[in-house]
Amino acid sequence: MFETHGIVTRNDPLGPGAFWMELRAPEIAAAALPGQFTMVLCSDGPEPLTRRPFSIADVVEDRIALAYVVVGRGTTLLSRAAPGVRLPLLGPLGRPFDHRVPAGTHVMVAGGIGSAPFPLLARAIREADPGAGRLVLLGGRTRDHLFARERFLELGCEVREATEDGSLGHRGFVTDLLPDVLAEADVRLYACGPTPMFRALRGWLEASDAPCQVSVEPVMACGFGACYGCVVPVRDGEGFRYVKACEEGPTFEIRDLRVEDLPSH
Ligand code: FES
Numbered sequence: 375m376f377e378t379h380g381i382v383t384r385n386d387p388l389g390p391g392a393f394w395m396e397l398r399a400p401e402i403a404a405a406a407l408p409g410q411f412t413m414v415l416c417s418d419g420p421e422p423l424t425r426r427p428f429s430i431a432d433v434v435e436d437r438i439a440l441a442y443v444v445v446g447r448g449t450t451l452l453s454r455a456a457p458g459v460r461l462p463l464l465g466p467l468g469r470p471f472d473h474r475v476p477a478g479t480h481v482m483v484a485g486g487i488g489s490a491p492f493p494l495l496a497r498a499i500r501e502a503d504p505g506a507g508r509l510v511l512l513g514g515r516t517r518d519h520l521f522a523r524e525r526f527l528e529l530g531c532e533v534r535e536a537t538e539d540g541s542l543g544h545r546g547f548v549t550d551l552l553p554d555v556l557a558e559a560d561v562r563l564y565a566c567g568p569t570p571m572f573r574a575l576r577g578w579l580e581a582s583d584a585p586c587q588v589s590v591e592p593v594m595a596c597g598f599g600a601c602y603g604c605v606v607p608v609r610d611g612e613g614f615r616y617v618k619a620c621e622e623g624p625t626f627e628i629r630d631l632r633v634e635d636l637p638s639h
Contacts, residue, residue, distance in 0.1 A: 375467060375598065376401040379460045380414075383437055385453070389518045392443045392487060393453050400436040402465045408473060408495035409564075409589055409625045412438065412465030413597040416448040417455070423448055427594040427620075429491040429566070430466060431522070438465075441490040441522055467597050468624050471564055471587050473499050478560030479507035482531075483575065485548055485567025486514055489522045491589050495564060496529045507532065509555070513548025513567070517541040549574035556582045563587070565628070572633045579628065586628045590636065592619050607632040 380397030388394040402412060413425035426448045432439040444453050455461060473480065473495060480499045482492040489512060496508050508529075513536040514520045520542065526533050534551055535543025544550055549571060555561060556578060563586035565575055572588055579586055595601040597620050605616035606623065614632050617623070 375465060376405070377462075377464050378402065380438065380463045382455050382457050382459045382461065384457060385455055388441060389514075389521050390516075392441065392519075392521055394431070394522070395440045395442070395452070395455070396434065396437045397440070397461065397463070398437050399463055402430075402463060403433045403436050403438050406430045406433050406438060406466040406494070407470035408498045409471035409491055409587075410466040410468050411597070411624060412440070412463050412467065413594070414440070414452070415462040416452040418459055418461060419451070421451070423451070424595055425462070425464060425597065426452075427467075427591075427597055429589065429624075430494055431490045432493040432497065432525070439493070441487060443487045464597055468620055469622065471495055471589070471625050473562075473564070474502050475562065475585075476503045477506055477562040479509055479555075479558060479562075481509045481511065481555055481561050481563045483511045483548060483552070483563060483565040483567070483571075484513065484521075485571040486519060487521055488565070488567030488571070488589075489520075489526075491566055492564070493522055493525050493529060496526060496531050500530065509534065511536070511548050511551045511555070513537070513571070515539065547571070547574065549578065552578045556584060565589070566591070569633070569636045572628065572631075572636065576628055576633045587625050588628045588631065589624045590619050590626065590631070591624065592637065594620050596620070607635045
């Protein structure tokens with residue numbers, strides 16, 4: 375983990391209320407693994423803010439990328455950060471996806487800005503398992519909410535879309551695309567998105583033994599185990615216990631989580 379500054383090199387619209395930011399941060403870029411995150415202080419100005427967690431969406435040379443939607447004061451300030459601004463960073467943090475097990479097809483399931491961790495994962499899978507298929511199931515309200523779709527295509531992934539308004543691909547939810555995928559042999563799933571998507575995914579997996587890692591996004595104040603703000607329920611025998619998602623996650627095998635007790639967002 376490095377405590378450093380990143381220099382913003384771009385901060386461009388990615389879709390409605392969403393941005394793609396790149397920051398020059400050589401130490402974090404060199405160490406980052408897919409599924410890890412960084413804590414970002416969203417302004418270099420005088421306003422006191424806590425750091426916010428963001429998935430490391432991609433690594434390009436000495437730069438890390440973040441994909442984010444504007445949801446509050448911190449991300450509003452972040453969206454105003456122009457190239458050249460220095461932002462305090464902490465990272466890389468958290469347990470990465472385990473993507474090194476070969477598979478016929480690696481399937482990334484993304485709801486909305488849940489696509490954030492997957493460009494880096496798609497890149498890493500290409501290096502670790504070059505012969506495997508890489509399929510991205512991308513869901514959003516409209517075709518404009520299929521965040522980072524072009525990047526996945528540039529990375530050589532197959533992309534299947536689901537939009538709630540039917541403006542591109544299947545009309546409905548991204549989890550509607552799962553039965554066809556789960557009917558195939560030797561698939562490994564990775565998912566990130568809202569809690570209802572996890573619940574639907576868990577339901578489809580009742581009849582499947584396909585491994586499925588999810589990346590959860592609880593509130594995080596510190597990012598390194600000090601505040602207990604990020605706890606999530608994991609199964610423990612017949613009961614459950616809480617673990618810190620910043621340390622034991624943010625990636626979990628979905629069958630280890632009590633998705634029914636995750637906060638809805
Ligand atoms: Fe503080 Fe996890 S974010 S303990």
